[in-house]
Amino acid sequence: MKVKTPIYMDNHATTPVDPRVLEAMIPYFADKFGNAASRSHAYGWESEAAVDTTREQIARPIGASPREIVFTSGATESDNLAIKGVADSYSQKGNHIVTCVTEHKAVLDSCKVLERRGYQITYLPVNSDGLIDIQRLEDALTDKTILISIMAANNEIGTIQPVKEIGRLAKEKGILFHTDATQAFGKIPLNVDEMGIDLLSLTAHKMYGPKGIGALYVRSAKPRVKVTPMIDGGGHERGMRSGTLNVPGIVGLGRACEIAQQEMVAEANGLTALRERLKEGILSQLDDVYINGHPAKRLPGNMNMSFAYVEGESLLMALKEIAVSTGSACTSASLEPSYVLRAIGVEEELAHTSIRFGLGRFNTQDEVDYTIGRVVEEVGRLRGISPLYKAKKMKLQNRRQVEMKPQERAS
Numbered sequence: 079m080k081v082k083t084p085i086y087m088d089n090h091a092t093t094p095v096d097p098r099v100l101e102a103m104i105p106y107f108a109d110k111f112g113n114a115a116s117r118s119h120a121y122g123w124e125s126e127a128a129v130d131t132t133r134e135q136i137a138r139p140i141g142a143s144p145r146e147i148v149f150t151s152g153a154t155e156s157d158n159l160a161i162k163g164v165a166d167s168y169s170q171k172g173n174h175i176v177t178c179v180t181e182h183k184a185v186l187d188s189c190k191v192l193e194r195r196g197y198q199i200t201y202l203p204v205n206s207d208g209l210i211d212i213q214r215l216e217d218a219l220t221d222k223t224i225l226i227s228i229m230a231a232n233n234e235i236g237t238i239q240p241v242k243e244i245g246r247l248a249k250e251k252g253i254l255f256h257t258d259a260t261q262a263f264g265k266i267p268l269n270v271d272e273m274g275i276d277l278l279s280l281t282a283h284k285m286y287g288p289k290g291i292g293a294l295y296v297r298s299a300k301p302r303v304k305v306t307p308m309i310d311g312g313g314h315e316r317g318m319r320s321g322t323l324n325v326p327g328i329v330g331l332g333r334a335c336e337i338a339q340q341e342m343v344a345e346a347n348g349l350t351a352l353r354e355r356l357k358e359g360i361l362s363q364l365d366d367v368y369i370n371g372h373p374a375k376r377l378p379g380n381m382n383m384s385f386a387y388v389e390g391e392s393l394l395m396a397l398k399e400i401a402v403s404t405g406s407a408c409t410s411a412s413l414e415p416s417y418v419l420r421a422i423g424v425e426e427e428l429a430h431t432s433i434r435f436g437l438g439r440f441n442t443q444d445e446v447d448y449t450i451g452r453v454v455e456e457v458g459r460l461r462g463i464s465p466l467y468k469a470k471k472m473k474l475q476n477r478r479q480v481e482m483k484p485q486e487r488a489s
Protein backbone atom coordinates (compact mmCIF):
# COMPACT_ATOMS: atom_id res chain seq x y z
CA MET A 79 0.00 0.00 0.00
CA LYS A 80 1.50 3.27 -1.09
CA VAL A 81 0.51 6.38 0.81
CA LYS A 82 2.20 9.72 1.02
CA THR A 83 3.32 10.68 4.51
CA PRO A 84 2.81 12.58 6.71
CA ILE A 85 -0.89 11.77 6.65
CA TYR A 86 -3.10 14.59 7.90
CA MET A 87 -5.84 13.25 10.18
CA ASP A 88 -6.39 16.19 12.53
CA ASN A 89 -9.24 17.95 10.73
CA HIS A 90 -10.89 19.14 13.97
CA ALA A 91 -7.87 21.33 14.65
CA THR A 92 -7.91 22.86 11.20
CA THR A 93 -8.45 21.85 7.60
CA PRO A 94 -6.43 22.53 4.47
CA VAL A 95 -7.80 25.19 2.15
CA ASP A 96 -9.70 23.49 -0.66
CA PRO A 97 -8.03 24.39 -4.02
CA ARG A 98 -11.40 25.67 -5.25
CA VAL A 99 -11.55 28.02 -2.26
CA LEU A 100 -8.04 29.30 -2.89
CA GLU A 101 -8.85 29.90 -6.54
CA ALA A 102 -11.84 32.03 -5.57
CA MET A 103 -9.74 34.07 -3.12
CA ILE A 104 -6.73 34.90 -5.26
CA PRO A 105 -8.19 37.78 -7.32
CA TYR A 106 -9.12 39.59 -4.11
CA PHE A 107 -5.55 40.08 -2.89
CA ALA A 108 -4.02 42.25 -5.60
CA ASP A 109 -6.51 42.69 -8.42
CA LYS A 110 -9.76 43.33 -6.61
CA PHE A 111 -8.27 44.91 -3.53
CA GLY A 112 -10.90 47.54 -2.76
CA ASN A 113 -12.15 48.33 0.72
CA ALA A 114 -15.67 46.98 0.98
CA ALA A 115 -16.60 50.11 2.92
CA SER A 116 -15.51 52.46 0.11
CA ARG A 117 -18.82 53.71 -1.19
CA SER A 118 -17.51 56.20 -3.74
CA HIS A 119 -15.86 54.04 -6.41
CA ALA A 120 -15.89 50.79 -8.37
CA TYR A 121 -13.12 49.17 -6.31
CA GLY A 122 -15.23 49.46 -3.20
CA TRP A 123 -18.42 48.32 -4.93
CA GLU A 124 -16.67 45.26 -6.32
CA SER A 125 -15.46 44.20 -2.87
CA GLU A 126 -18.80 44.97 -1.29
CA ALA A 127 -20.54 42.80 -3.88
CA ALA A 128 -18.16 39.93 -3.12
CA VAL A 129 -18.81 40.29 0.60
CA ASP A 130 -22.55 40.31 0.03
CA THR A 131 -22.29 37.12 -2.00
CA THR A 132 -20.63 35.44 0.98
CA ARG A 133 -23.38 36.65 3.32
CA GLU A 134 -25.82 34.81 1.05
CA GLN A 135 -23.62 31.72 0.87
CA ILE A 136 -23.54 31.50 4.67
CA ALA A 137 -27.11 32.53 5.33
CA ARG A 138 -29.09 30.62 2.74
CA PRO A 139 -28.21 27.02 3.78
CA ILE A 140 -29.13 27.76 7.41
CA GLY A 141 -32.37 29.58 6.63
CA ALA A 142 -31.01 32.96 7.73
CA SER A 143 -31.06 36.30 5.99
CA PRO A 144 -27.79 37.74 4.62
CA ARG A 145 -28.04 40.83 6.81
CA GLU A 146 -27.93 38.64 9.93
CA ILE A 147 -24.31 37.63 9.25
CA VAL A 148 -21.56 39.50 11.13
CA PHE A 149 -17.98 38.82 10.01
CA THR A 150 -15.38 38.20 12.70
CA SER A 151 -11.82 36.91 12.90
CA GLY A 152 -13.02 33.38 13.69
CA ALA A 153 -15.12 31.34 16.05
CA THR A 154 -13.24 32.46 19.16
CA GLU A 155 -14.27 36.02 18.47
CA SER A 156 -17.79 34.97 17.47
CA ASP A 157 -18.23 33.10 20.76
CA ASN A 158 -16.90 36.07 22.73
CA LEU A 159 -19.15 38.50 20.88
CA ALA A 160 -22.24 36.31 21.29
CA ILE A 161 -21.79 35.63 24.99
CA LYS A 162 -20.31 38.90 26.26
CA GLY A 163 -22.38 40.93 23.80
CA VAL A 164 -25.66 39.38 24.94
CA ALA A 165 -24.63 39.49 28.61
CA ASP A 166 -24.02 43.21 28.35
CA SER A 167 -27.09 44.02 26.25
CA TYR A 168 -29.50 42.08 28.41
CA SER A 169 -28.05 42.83 31.86
CA GLN A 170 -31.25 44.70 32.76
CA LYS A 171 -33.25 41.53 32.16
CA GLY A 172 -31.02 39.14 34.09
CA ASN A 173 -27.54 37.92 34.87
CA HIS A 174 -27.79 34.14 34.44
CA ILE A 175 -26.30 32.09 31.59
CA VAL A 176 -26.47 28.33 31.08
CA THR A 177 -23.72 26.49 29.23
CA CYS A 178 -22.09 23.09 29.43
CA VAL A 179 -18.83 21.64 30.79
CA THR A 180 -17.65 20.26 27.43
CA GLU A 181 -17.84 23.56 25.53
CA HIS A 182 -14.81 24.97 23.71
CA LYS A 183 -12.55 27.22 25.79
CA ALA A 184 -13.75 30.23 23.79
CA VAL A 185 -17.17 29.74 25.41
CA LEU A 186 -15.97 28.59 28.84
CA ASP A 187 -13.42 31.36 29.23
CA SER A 188 -15.92 34.01 28.10
CA CYS A 189 -18.27 32.71 30.79
CA LYS A 190 -15.45 32.76 33.37
CA VAL A 191 -14.82 36.44 32.66
CA LEU A 192 -18.51 37.19 33.07
CA GLU A 193 -18.56 35.30 36.37
CA ARG A 194 -15.89 37.66 37.66
CA ARG A 195 -18.12 40.54 36.61
CA GLY A 196 -20.99 39.20 38.74
CA TYR A 197 -22.87 37.03 36.27
CA GLN A 198 -24.18 33.64 37.37
CA ILE A 199 -23.16 30.74 35.14
CA THR A 200 -24.56 27.21 35.23
CA TYR A 201 -22.25 24.61 33.69
CA LEU A 202 -24.44 21.64 32.79
CA PRO A 203 -22.87 18.20 33.09
CA VAL A 204 -23.01 15.66 30.25
CA ASN A 205 -23.69 11.93 30.25
CA SER A 206 -21.14 9.29 29.27
CA ASP A 207 -21.87 9.92 25.57
CA GLY A 208 -21.25 13.64 25.97
CA LEU A 209 -24.92 14.67 25.71
CA ILE A 210 -26.62 17.24 27.92
CA ASP A 211 -29.95 16.32 29.53
CA ILE A 212 -32.85 18.50 28.38
CA GLN A 213 -34.71 18.11 31.67
CA ARG A 214 -31.64 19.27 33.55
CA LEU A 215 -31.36 22.24 31.24
CA GLU A 216 -34.98 23.13 31.89
CA ASP A 217 -34.48 22.78 35.64
CA ALA A 218 -31.50 25.14 35.49
CA LEU A 219 -33.46 27.98 33.88
CA THR A 220 -34.64 30.86 36.08
CA ASP A 221 -36.40 34.15 35.44
CA LYS A 222 -32.91 35.69 35.38
CA THR A 223 -31.63 33.45 32.56
CA ILE A 224 -30.77 35.52 29.50
CA LEU A 225 -28.78 33.05 27.42
CA ILE A 226 -28.28 29.34 26.76
CA SER A 227 -24.98 28.56 25.02
CA ILE A 228 -24.59 24.94 23.94
CA MET A 229 -22.38 23.77 21.10
CA ALA A 230 -23.80 21.93 18.10
CA ALA A 231 -20.99 19.35 17.96
CA ASN A 232 -18.00 18.75 20.18
CA ASN A 233 -14.51 19.26 18.81
CA GLU A 234 -12.91 16.38 20.74
CA ILE A 235 -15.44 13.57 20.87
CA GLY A 236 -17.70 14.63 18.00
CA THR A 237 -20.93 14.31 19.97
CA ILE A 238 -23.85 16.18 18.40
CA GLN A 239 -26.10 17.90 20.95
CA PRO A 240 -29.93 17.94 20.66
CA VAL A 241 -29.87 21.45 19.19
CA LYS A 242 -33.51 21.44 18.09
CA GLU A 243 -34.79 20.43 21.53
CA ILE A 244 -32.63 23.08 23.19
CA GLY A 245 -33.92 25.71 20.77
CA ARG A 246 -37.53 24.69 21.35
CA LEU A 247 -37.09 24.99 25.10
CA ALA A 248 -35.33 28.35 24.76
CA LYS A 249 -38.18 29.68 22.62
CA GLU A 250 -40.79 28.42 25.09
CA LYS A 251 -39.06 30.28 27.89
CA GLY A 252 -38.19 33.40 25.91
CA ILE A 253 -34.46 32.88 26.42
CA LEU A 254 -31.83 33.49 23.74
CA PHE A 255 -29.98 30.45 22.37
CA HIS A 256 -26.40 30.62 21.10
CA THR A 257 -24.73 27.61 19.54
CA ASP A 258 -21.04 27.23 18.73
CA ALA A 259 -21.47 25.42 15.41
CA THR A 260 -17.80 25.60 14.45
CA GLN A 261 -17.42 21.84 14.02
CA ALA A 262 -20.94 21.23 12.74
CA PHE A 263 -21.29 23.94 10.11
CA GLY A 264 -21.20 22.46 6.63
CA LYS A 265 -20.95 18.94 8.07
CA ILE A 266 -24.50 18.36 9.33
CA PRO A 267 -27.74 20.17 8.42
CA LEU A 268 -28.49 23.28 10.50
CA ASN A 269 -31.46 25.64 10.28
CA VAL A 270 -31.79 28.63 12.56
CA ASP A 271 -35.60 28.79 12.43
CA GLU A 272 -36.31 25.07 12.71
CA MET A 273 -33.77 24.80 15.52
CA GLY A 274 -34.66 27.99 17.37
CA ILE A 275 -31.13 29.36 17.13
CA ASP A 276 -30.65 33.08 17.87
CA LEU A 277 -26.86 33.26 17.57
CA LEU A 278 -24.50 30.86 15.79
CA SER A 279 -20.68 30.85 15.62
CA LEU A 280 -18.68 29.48 12.72
CA THR A 281 -15.18 29.69 11.29
CA ALA A 282 -13.76 29.12 7.82
CA HIS A 283 -10.68 27.10 8.70
CA LYS A 284 -12.64 24.11 10.04
CA MET A 285 -14.40 23.70 6.70
CA TYR A 286 -11.62 23.99 4.13
CA GLY A 287 -11.47 27.78 4.16
CA PRO A 288 -8.69 30.11 5.35
CA LYS A 289 -7.72 30.86 8.95
CA GLY A 290 -8.58 34.12 10.65
CA ILE A 291 -12.07 34.59 9.23
CA GLY A 292 -15.38 33.58 10.73
CA ALA A 293 -18.87 34.82 11.34
CA LEU A 294 -21.60 35.17 13.89
CA TYR A 295 -25.23 34.79 12.89
CA VAL A 296 -27.34 37.24 14.91
CA ARG A 297 -31.13 36.92 14.62
CA SER A 298 -32.69 40.19 13.49
CA ALA A 299 -36.38 39.41 13.99
CA LYS A 300 -38.53 37.36 16.39
CA PRO A 301 -36.71 38.38 18.47
CA ARG A 302 -34.35 41.09 17.30
CA VAL A 303 -31.17 40.18 19.18
CA LYS A 304 -28.94 42.96 20.45
CA VAL A 305 -25.26 42.38 21.10
CA THR A 306 -22.96 45.02 22.50
CA PRO A 307 -19.88 45.25 20.26
CA MET A 308 -16.45 44.38 21.62
CA ILE A 309 -14.60 46.31 18.92
CA ASP A 310 -15.61 49.88 18.26
CA GLY A 311 -14.64 51.86 15.23
CA GLY A 312 -16.31 52.73 11.96
CA GLY A 313 -19.58 51.00 12.73
CA HIS A 314 -19.08 48.18 10.23
CA GLU A 315 -21.28 45.10 10.39
CA ARG A 316 -24.33 47.04 11.62
CA GLY A 317 -22.26 48.41 14.47
CA MET A 318 -21.58 44.97 15.95
CA ARG A 319 -18.01 44.60 14.73
CA SER A 320 -15.97 47.47 13.41
CA GLY A 321 -12.89 47.12 11.27
CA THR A 322 -12.08 46.87 7.57
CA LEU A 323 -13.39 43.59 6.24
CA ASN A 324 -10.95 40.83 5.26
CA VAL A 325 -12.33 40.52 1.73
CA PRO A 326 -10.16 37.64 0.42
CA GLY A 327 -10.89 35.68 3.60
CA ILE A 328 -14.58 36.42 3.33
CA VAL A 329 -14.64 35.30 -0.31
CA GLY A 330 -12.91 32.07 0.76
CA LEU A 331 -15.40 31.55 3.57
CA GLY A 332 -18.27 31.97 1.13
CA ARG A 333 -16.89 29.52 -1.40
CA ALA A 334 -16.15 27.05 1.41
CA CYS A 335 -19.78 27.28 2.55
CA GLU A 336 -21.02 26.79 -0.98
CA ILE A 337 -18.92 23.67 -1.54
CA ALA A 338 -19.82 22.26 1.87
CA GLN A 339 -23.49 22.76 1.14
CA GLN A 340 -23.30 21.09 -2.28
CA GLU A 341 -21.28 18.13 -1.07
CA MET A 342 -22.54 17.69 2.48
CA VAL A 343 -24.56 14.51 2.01
CA ALA A 344 -22.01 12.67 -0.11
CA GLU A 345 -19.13 13.82 2.06
CA ALA A 346 -20.86 12.82 5.29
CA ASN A 347 -21.58 9.36 3.87
CA GLY A 348 -18.01 8.94 2.67
CA LEU A 349 -16.51 10.09 5.96
CA THR A 350 -18.85 7.95 8.02
CA ALA A 351 -17.77 4.92 6.00
CA LEU A 352 -14.07 5.78 6.49
CA ARG A 353 -14.62 6.36 10.21
CA GLU A 354 -16.37 3.02 10.64
CA ARG A 355 -13.60 1.30 8.69
CA LEU A 356 -11.02 2.86 11.01
CA LYS A 357 -13.02 1.85 14.06
CA GLU A 358 -13.63 -1.73 12.95
CA GLY A 359 -10.08 -2.14 11.74
CA ILE A 360 -8.69 -1.20 15.13
CA LEU A 361 -11.30 -2.87 17.32
CA SER A 362 -11.02 -6.17 15.47
CA GLN A 363 -7.29 -6.37 16.13
CA LEU A 364 -6.82 -4.80 19.57
CA ASP A 365 -8.45 -5.43 22.92
CA ASP A 366 -8.92 -2.84 25.68
CA VAL A 367 -9.81 -0.06 23.26
CA TYR A 368 -12.66 2.28 24.25
CA ILE A 369 -14.59 4.68 22.07
CA ASN A 370 -15.31 8.13 23.46
CA GLY A 371 -18.41 10.03 22.46
CA HIS A 372 -21.82 8.96 21.19
CA PRO A 373 -21.77 5.90 18.89
CA ALA A 374 -24.21 7.40 16.36
CA LYS A 375 -24.86 11.05 17.22
CA ARG A 376 -21.39 12.12 16.24
CA LEU A 377 -19.62 14.07 13.51
CA PRO A 378 -18.99 11.91 10.45
CA GLY A 379 -15.21 12.40 10.57
CA ASN A 380 -14.65 12.01 14.30
CA MET A 381 -13.24 8.98 16.09
CA ASN A 382 -11.88 9.38 19.61
CA MET A 383 -10.39 6.26 21.20
CA SER A 384 -8.67 5.32 24.43
CA PHE A 385 -5.96 2.65 24.19
CA ALA A 386 -5.65 1.30 27.73
CA TYR A 387 -2.07 0.75 28.95
CA VAL A 388 -0.61 3.08 26.32
CA GLU A 389 0.39 6.69 26.98
CA GLY A 390 -1.32 8.81 24.34
CA GLU A 391 1.80 10.97 24.07
CA SER A 392 4.01 7.92 23.48
CA LEU A 393 1.63 6.68 20.82
CA LEU A 394 1.66 10.09 19.11
CA MET A 395 5.46 10.01 19.10
CA ALA A 396 5.47 6.53 17.65
CA LEU A 397 3.00 7.56 14.94
CA LYS A 398 5.03 10.54 13.82
CA GLU A 399 4.03 10.15 10.19
CA ILE A 400 0.33 10.40 11.05
CA ALA A 401 -0.96 13.78 12.21
CA VAL A 402 -3.51 13.05 14.92
CA SER A 403 -3.87 14.53 18.38
CA THR A 404 -4.34 13.30 21.92
CA GLY A 405 -7.54 13.94 23.76
CA SER A 406 -5.35 15.86 26.16
CA ALA A 407 -4.96 19.59 25.94
CA CYS A 408 -1.64 20.96 26.98
CA THR A 409 -2.71 23.61 29.46
CA SER A 410 0.13 26.04 30.14
CA ALA A 411 2.97 24.08 31.70
CA SER A 412 1.13 21.03 32.97
CA LEU A 413 -0.09 18.19 30.81
CA GLU A 414 -3.62 17.66 32.05
CA PRO A 415 -5.96 15.09 30.61
CA SER A 416 -8.74 16.46 28.44
CA TYR A 417 -11.55 18.09 30.45
CA VAL A 418 -13.99 16.80 27.85
CA LEU A 419 -12.98 13.18 28.42
CA ARG A 420 -13.04 13.71 32.21
CA ALA A 421 -16.56 15.20 31.86
CA ILE A 422 -17.88 12.06 30.15
CA GLY A 423 -16.47 9.98 32.98
CA VAL A 424 -13.26 8.65 31.45
CA GLU A 425 -10.84 7.84 34.29
CA GLU A 426 -7.82 10.10 34.44
CA GLU A 427 -5.46 7.25 33.58
CA LEU A 428 -7.52 6.15 30.58
CA ALA A 429 -7.99 9.76 29.45
CA HIS A 430 -4.21 9.97 29.07
CA THR A 431 -4.32 7.11 26.55
CA SER A 432 -6.70 8.80 24.13
CA ILE A 433 -6.25 9.73 20.50
CA ARG A 434 -8.52 11.88 18.37
CA PHE A 435 -8.71 10.93 14.72
CA GLY A 436 -10.17 13.75 12.64
CA LEU A 437 -10.97 12.53 9.16
CA GLY A 438 -11.63 15.07 6.45
CA ARG A 439 -12.41 15.73 2.82
CA PHE A 440 -8.99 14.73 1.51
CA ASN A 441 -8.40 11.50 3.42
CA THR A 442 -8.42 8.27 1.44
CA GLN A 443 -9.21 4.65 2.24
CA ASP A 444 -5.55 3.79 1.74
CA GLU A 445 -4.60 6.33 4.40
CA VAL A 446 -7.14 4.83 6.78
CA ASP A 447 -5.85 1.32 6.14
CA TYR A 448 -2.28 2.45 6.65
CA THR A 449 -3.29 4.15 9.90
CA ILE A 450 -5.06 1.03 11.16
CA GLY A 451 -1.94 -1.02 10.50
CA ARG A 452 0.37 1.43 12.20
CA VAL A 453 -1.87 1.94 15.24
CA VAL A 454 -2.21 -1.81 15.75
CA GLU A 455 1.54 -2.24 15.40
CA GLU A 456 2.52 0.56 17.76
CA VAL A 457 -0.12 -0.12 20.41
CA GLY A 458 1.01 -3.74 20.40
CA ARG A 459 4.64 -2.73 20.74
CA LEU A 460 4.00 -0.21 23.54
CA ARG A 461 1.85 -2.69 25.42
CA GLY A 462 4.57 -5.27 24.99
CA ILE A 463 6.90 -3.11 27.07
CA SER A 464 4.21 -2.08 29.56
CA PRO A 465 4.56 -3.82 32.95
CA LEU A 466 0.92 -2.93 33.72
CA TYR A 467 -0.32 -4.62 30.57
CA LYS A 468 1.78 -7.72 31.27
CA ALA A 469 0.48 -7.88 34.84
CA LYS A 470 -3.07 -7.66 33.59
CA LYS A 471 -2.53 -10.42 31.03
CA MET A 472 -1.01 -12.64 33.73
CA LYS A 473 -3.93 -12.04 36.02
CA LEU A 474 -6.38 -12.93 33.27
CA GLN A 475 -4.45 -16.08 32.45
CA ASN A 476 -4.39 -17.15 36.10
CA ARG A 477 -8.08 -16.47 36.48
CA ARG A 478 -8.82 -18.56 33.40
CA GLN A 479 -6.78 -21.43 34.79
CA VAL A 480 -8.59 -21.31 38.12
CA GLU A 481 -11.95 -21.23 36.36
CA MET A 482 -11.08 -24.29 34.28
CA LYS A 483 -11.80 -27.75 35.64
CA PRO A 484 -8.71 -29.74 36.76
CA GLN A 485 -8.93 -32.27 33.91
CA GLU A 486 -9.03 -29.40 31.35
CA ARG A 487 -6.02 -27.82 32.92
CA ALA A 488 -4.07 -31.06 32.58
CA SER A 489 -4.71 -31.36 28.86
Ligand SMILES: *Cc1c(COP(=O)(O)O)cnc(C)c1O
Pocket residue numbers: 090091151152153154155182184229231232233258260261281282283284290292
Ligand atom coordinates in the same frame (compact mmCIF):
# COMPACT_ATOMS: atom_id res chain seq x y z
C1 LIG B 1 -11.82 25.62 16.48
C2 LIG B 1 -12.97 25.92 17.37
C3 LIG B 1 -13.19 27.21 17.88
C4 LIG B 1 -12.23 28.34 17.62
O1 LIG B 1 -12.26 28.76 16.30
P1 LIG B 1 -11.15 29.79 15.75
O2 LIG B 1 -11.68 30.21 14.43
O3 LIG B 1 -9.91 28.98 15.63
O4 LIG B 1 -11.04 30.89 16.71
C5 LIG B 1 -14.30 27.41 18.66
N1 LIG B 1 -15.16 26.42 18.93
C6 LIG B 1 -14.99 25.18 18.46
C7 LIG B 1 -15.99 24.12 18.80
C8 LIG B 1 -13.89 24.88 17.68
O5 LIG B 1 -13.72 23.63 17.24
